[in-house]
Amino acid sequence: MNFAEELKNQLNIVDVVSQYVRLKRQGAGQRWVGLCPFHSEKTPSFGVHSGHQYYKCFGCDAAGDVLKFVQQIESLTFPETLRTLAERYGIAMPERSRFDDPESQKVAGLLEIHEAAATIFQENLRTDSGSEARQYLQSRGVSGDVAREFRLGLSDAGGQQLTQRLKKYGEPLLIDSGLVARREAGGTFDRFRGRLMFPIHDAMGKIIAFGGRALRAEDKVKYLNSPETRLYSKSSVLFNMHRAKVAARKNCRMILVEGYMDAIGIFSTGREEVVAICGTALGPGQIRAVKQEISYQSGKGHVILNFDSDAAGARSTEKYLSTLLAQGLRVKVLEIPGGIDPDEYIQQHGAGAYDKLLEHAPSYFHWLTDSARKRFDMHTAEGRIDAFKLILPTLEQVHDKMERAAIATEIAEQLGIEREIVHGALRSKSAPQPSTRPRDVSSGVAPNEKLLVACMLASAEARAVVRHYLARSQALEQLELRAIFEALLAAEENGAPFSLGDALAKLETHFQQVLTAIGFAESSVAEEQAADQALDCLRLLEAKLQQTKLDQLKRQIRELEAQGKIQDAIRLMNELDTLTRRPSKSESL
Numbered sequence: 146m147n148f149a150e151e152l153k154n155q156l157n158i159v160d161v162v163s164q165y166v167r168l169k170r171q172g173a174g175q176r177w178v179g180l181c182p183f184h185s186e187k188t189p190s191f192g193v194h195s196g197h198q199y200y201k202c203f204g205c206d207a208a209g210d211v212l213k214f215v216q217q218i219e220s221l222t223f224p225e226t227l228r229t230l231a232e233r234y235g236i237a238m239p240e241r242s243r244f245d246d247p248e249s250q251k252v253a254g255l256l257e258i259h260e261a262a263a264t265i266f267q268e269n270l271r272t273d274s275g276s277e278a279r280q281y282l283q284s285r286g287v288s289g290d291v292a293r294e295f296r297l298g299l300s301d302a303g304g305q306q307l308t309q310r311l312k313k314y315g316e317p318l319l320i321d322s323g324l325v326a327r328r329e330a331g332g333t334f335d336r337f338r339g340r341l342m343f344p345i346h347d348a349m350g351k352i353i354a355f356g357g358r359a360l361r362a363e364d365k366v367k368y369l370n371s372p373e374t375r376l377y378s379k380s381s382v383l384f385n386m387h388r389a390k391v392a393a394r395k396n397c398r399m400i401l402v403e404g405y406m407d408a409i410g411i412f413s414t415g416r417e418e419v420v421a422i423c424g425t426a427l428g429p430g431q432i433r434a435v436k437q438e439i440s441y442q443s444g445k446g447h448v449i450l451n452f453d454s455d456a457a458g459a460r461s462t463e464k465y466l467s468t469l470l471a472q473g474l475r476v477k478v479l480e481i482p483g484g485i486d487p488d489e490y491i492q493q494h495g496a497g498a499y500d501k502l503l504e505h506a507p508s509y510f511h512w513l514t515d516s517a518r519k520r521f522d523m524h525t526a527e528g529r530i531d532a533f534k535l536i537l538p539t540l541e542q543v544h545d546k547m548e549r550a551a552i553a554t555e556i557a558e559q560l561g562i563e564r565e566i567v568h569g570a571l572r573s574k575s576a577p578q579p580s581t582r583p584r585d586v587s588s589g590v591a592p593n594e595k596l597l598v599a600c601m602l603a604s605a606e607a608r609a610v611v612r613h614y615l616a617r618s619q620a621l622e623q624l625e626l627r628a629i630f631e632a633l634l635a636a637e638e639n640g641a642p643f644s645l646g647d648a649l650a651k652l653e654t655h656f657q658q659v660l661t662a663i664g665f666a667e668s669s670v671a672e673e674q675a676a677d678q679a680l681d682c683l684r685l686l687e688a689k690l691q692q693t694k695l696d697q698l699k700r701q702i703r704e705l706e707a708q709g710k711i712q713d714a715i716r717l718m719n720e721l722d723t724l725t726r727r728p729s730k731s732e733s734l
């Protein structure tokens with residue numbers, strides 16, 4: 146058994162998840178539910194199954210075993226997850242297992258590739274071919290020191306540099322790194338060509354991805370990022386987080402900007418608590434990381450959104466605002482005057498001026514009412530109501546009831562609407578909504594097939610019965626959930642201990658959803674009866690298949706008779722006779 150399996154055996158997923166999520170047991174069963182930590186929700190759709198040692202969110206489809214959960218919620222690499230859990234629960238970790246499992250080796254290799262690539266890119270920036278890139282940096286006010294601190298670089302325009310110089314890592318690993326891609330005609334080429342390169346680090350400061358900015362006008366894609374890899378998950382990493390976190394803890398705030406250059410520009414002025422989103426949606430992992438740092442001291446702290454002050458920037462602000470409020474964060478919005486981006490503003494007006502803007506950044510609802518005011522005619526009652534309607538959805542995201550009411554009062558004053566209208570709208574909106582039951586993807590499936598799956602999940606004996614039965618019956622190929630039965634049986638092959646996770650790994654998304662839905666359903670199958678019940682299900686299923694076949698034959702015979710094809714009809718009638726006279730195979734079992 147490798148260390149990961151050993152660790153899994155010693156941990157109870159309910160205990161581990163409970164450190165992050167308030168779980169409630171459902172009845173006396175093995176199912177626990179709570180609010181999903183990976184997406185925002187008001188009614189729980191996050192389930193943990195102590196029997197399967199598996200978690201599943203029916204809202205956002207997050208799912209996995211205890212290791213996956215910790216990896217996902219802490220945004221760690223796999224080896225980091227093992228180390229963290231081993232330390233947290235005082236489980237001795239054999240020295241060799243830190244390195245010798247294939248997964249750790251792969252991760253170590255990928256990290257080396259990124260480190261080597263960063264060095265190569267930095268070298269390129271210093272050579273003659275780097276003059277254009279150096280000029281660009283100069284024009285953006287990035288000094289040599291800052292470029293070195295951020296390890297900015299240049300990717301070679303030829304598209305073969307990494308492929309050649311990092312050859313020793315082997316093609317498969319290079320492709321897994323995302324820095325090299327396979328060419329249709331054969332061979333490989335570098336993903337980033339002739340771009341200004343920004344290394345993206347994980348929270349520990351290791352390079353795990355790159356962002357590349359086009360330097361030439363003919364490059365249609367202005368920013369190109371590393372794809373998702375074993376190291377890099379876009380939705381959980383923020384650019385500059387490893388540098389920003391110290392200052393964020395100290396100052397209880399984090400400045401959130403859109404681009405690399407903004408983060409670098411602001412950081413260089415000494416406001417080090419700045420991170421960039423790198424052009425993705427703000428994911429739960431990113432928000433959690435920010436929340437953790439800004440609430441380090443006082444449990445409070447706030448986020449300052451500082452996006453471009455154009456229309457696109459305003460849309461981003463609105464979008465991220467809702468997400469952040471829904472996660473219970475305090476938010477201010479810094480709007481740069483003059484329609485320029487933060488980096489340009491610092492260039493033109495200096496760090497002191499930016500500092501002043503930062504200190505006076507208004508709370509988000511001031512920004513919201515301001516932008517609503519600009520959009521509607523505030524001289525009319527309709528305009529004022531429309532403006533309020535625009536703000537309402539964001540206001541509803543504020544968790545704290547008292548805070549929500551206070552803000553509502555203030556907004557009413559600012560918009561010149563009667564308080565009663567505002568509070569009334571909030572009340573009717575925040576009335577408990579009918580609980581949205583997780584959509585059951587398995588609802589259309591034949592009940593006997595579902596029950597059979599539940600039996601197989603409940604006991605090893607039931608799985609043995611099914612294996613034995615299906616080996617001598619043709620029924621399997623006609624079952625709707627064939628893929629699931631095969632995966633469940635295959636998960637146990639070669640004497641491996643059965644696990645729901647292994648079975649799921651063998652399935653495509655739709656069947657994964659069906660299997661987890663059945664696995665998490667209120668099941669009445671007791672372990673000791675599962676084998677008998679499984680056999681009953683199999684017999685019923687086979688009988689039903691037989692019946693379907695008979696019905697089909699009868700229909701064909703009628704059609705043939707109607708068409709006057711008597712010979713063919715007689716042939717099928719003989720077939721029908723044999724089928725009805727001979728007992729089905731299941732009865733001989």
Ligand SMILES: [Zn+2]
Pocket residue numbers: 181182183184191202203204205206207
């Ligand atoms: Zn979820």
